[in-house]
Amino acid sequence: MEGHEESGVEKFEKFIWKFENFSRLNMGVYHEHFVLGGYPWRLNLHPKGTNKAGHLSIVLQAVKTANMSKGWSRDVKFKLVVFNQVDTNKSIIKDPDTEFMFAALGRVLYFLKTREVNDMNMKTCKEFQLLWDRLAKFKFDLTWLEPYVQPALGMRSVLEKAMEVEKLKDSVVVLKLETRRLEAKLVAAEENLDNERDLLNANGVKEVDFCSEFGCVS
Incomplete structure (x- = not known):
């Protein structure tokens, strides 16, 4: 598996997973996590495919770490190469x-x-x-x-x-x-003001403009 991560400068790294007697595999195989581009990954291989697909399935899985925030994601470009040592013409490259x-x-x-x-x-x-x-x-x-x-x-x-x-x-x-x-x-x-004035006048109280009387300066 060849990993390609873009983080300002393009960086290529390679991980090889080798199988002996591949044709005898019937059950899924899960590789322990490995690090490419500074991030942990895991490869899962299903000889008969997932959900009864009937063909070889290889899954590249991003591994979450404790310091990753909620909603984390990774942008990567990668290729998966299945190399057949017996017949190289049957080797497969998936992009x-x-x-x-x-x-x-x-x-x-x-x-x-x-x-x-x-x-x-x-x-x-x-x-x-x-x-x-x-x-x-x-x-x-x-x-x-x-x-x-x-x-x-x-x-x-x-x-x-x-x-x-x-x-x-x-x-x-x-x-x-x-x-x-x-x-x-x-x-x-x-x-209310008019009513108060009328009440004062009715009681014989004269409204006085103090500014006029004392020459207030505004």
């Missing part, structure tokens, strides 16, 4: 990177085929953004696909702006209600 790329491309194309852009909501926008980001990681030339993708990606921005407009509308409604409340409070205060 999952290409297979994964076509699988990711298929998901994006299926999404575009089965969804109308105008019917997309925030949830579907996030789902499509995730699909596109996964496809873009393979760094293949996708310029031919971008004209079909951009309207769907742009829909998220449209929805976000629409949500902002709705929030602003709600804020305006709240402010209008608050304005009406304050206006009603002002009217009540003015009425």
